[in-house]
Amino acid sequence: AQSVTQLGSHVSVSEGALVLLRCNYSSSVPPYLFWYVQYPNQGLQLLLKYTSAATLVKGINGFEAEFKKSETSFHLTKPSAHMSDAAEYFCAVTRYFGNEKLTFGTGTRLTIIP
Amino acid sequence: GAGVSQSPSNKVTEKGKDVELRCDPISGHTALYWYRQSLGQGLEFLIYFQGNSAPDKSGLPSDRFSAERTGGSVSTLTIQRTQQEDSAVYLCASSKTDSSYEQYFGPGTRLTVT
Numbered sequence: 001a002q003s004v005t006q007l008g009s010h011v012s013v014s015e016g017a018l019v020l021l022r023c024n025y026s027s028s029v030p031p032y033l034f035w036y037v038q039y040p041n042q043g044l045q046l047l048l049k050y051t052s053a054a055t056l057v058k059g060i061n062g063f064e065a066e067f068k069k070s071e072t073s074f075h076l077t078k079p080s081a082h083m084s085d086a087a088e089y090f091c092a093v094t095r096y097f098g099n100e101k102l103t104f105g106t107g108t109r110l111t112i113i114p
Numbered sequence: 115g116a117g118v119s120q121s122p123s124n125k126v127t128e129k130g131k132d133v134e135l136r137c138d139p140i141s142g143h144t145a146l147y148w149y150r151q152s153l154g155q156g157l158e159f160l161i162y163f164q165g166n167s168a169p170d171k172s173g174l175p176s177d178r179f180s181a182e183r184t185g186g187s188v189s190t191l192t193i194q195r196t197q198q199e200d201s202a203v204y205l206c207a208s209s210k211t212d213s214s215y216e217q218y219f220g221p222g223t224r225l226t227v228t
Contacts, residue, residue: 036219043118043205043219090157098215099145099164101173104157 002027002093004074006105014113019063019078021108023091026072033074034092034102035065044090050074051097061085086112116140118220120206126226127196135191135223139208146189147209147217148181152202160204163189196227 007022025031032051036044048059055067061084065076076089091105119138127133139146148160159173163183174180178197183189193200203224207217 041221043221044207045219046216049216099162099209099211100215101147101159101162101170102149102157102217103159106156 004091004105012111019081021076023074032094032097036090038088120220132194137189137206143208143210145209147207149205150202
C-alpha cells in the first residue's frame with residue numbers, strides 16, 4: 001500500500017526566507033506524488049505532481065519539488081516565502097498515474113512571519 | 115468556466131438525522147471522488163465514480179454512508195442516522211480522462227452533527 005508522511009504539522013518561516021516542507025513516501029511500486037495547497041475555507045488546489053518524467057518538478061506560485069528515490073522523499077521548496085503562501089499543504093500519492101484515489105499525508109500548516 | 119460546486123456549504127444536523135450532500139462536477143469530467151477532512155482522521159478517500167463502471171466504495175467508513183451519481187454528472191453523498199463523529203468537511207473532486215488526470219476540488223460542505 002502507498003502512504004506519505006509529512007514531517008512537521010506546523011512550519012513557520014520569515015517572509016523572504018526559504019520554504020521547505022517535507023514529505024516521505026512508502027510504496028511497493030513506483031509512486032506518483034502530488035502536492036496540494038488549501039487556503040482557509042477553500043478546497044484543495046494542485047501545486048505540482050511527479051509522474052516519473054523528471055525528478056525536479058516545477059509548480060505554480062514558484063514552488064518546486066524534487067523526487068529522490070534514494071531518500072524516498074518528495075520535499076516541497078520555495079526560495080523566498082511570501083505572505084500569500086500561508087496555507088495548509090498536503091502531500092499525496094497514487095498507485096498509478098490515472099483516475100485514481102489520492103492518499104494524503106496529514107498536512108503541514110505554513111505560517112509566514114512578517 | 116465553472117469549477118466543482120458543492121451544496122450546502124454548511125449543514126448542521128441533529129444526531130440520528132439523515133443528510134444529503136450534493137456535488138456538481140466540472141462538465142465533461144468522467145471521474146468523481148468524495149473525500150472527508152476531519153481533525154482526527156485528516157483527509158481520507160470515501161468513494162470514486164468513473165464513467166459507467168461500478169464505483170469504488172472501499173473508503174466508506176460504514177454502511178450508513180452511500181453515494182450515487184446520476185447521469186454521469188451530479189453526485190449525492192447520503193449519511194443516514196448521523197453520528198457526532200461524522201462531523202467533518204466533505205470534499206468532492208472531479209477529473210477528466212486525459213494526460214493530466216488532475217483532480218479539481220470543490221469548496222466542501224462543512225457538516226456539524228450536534
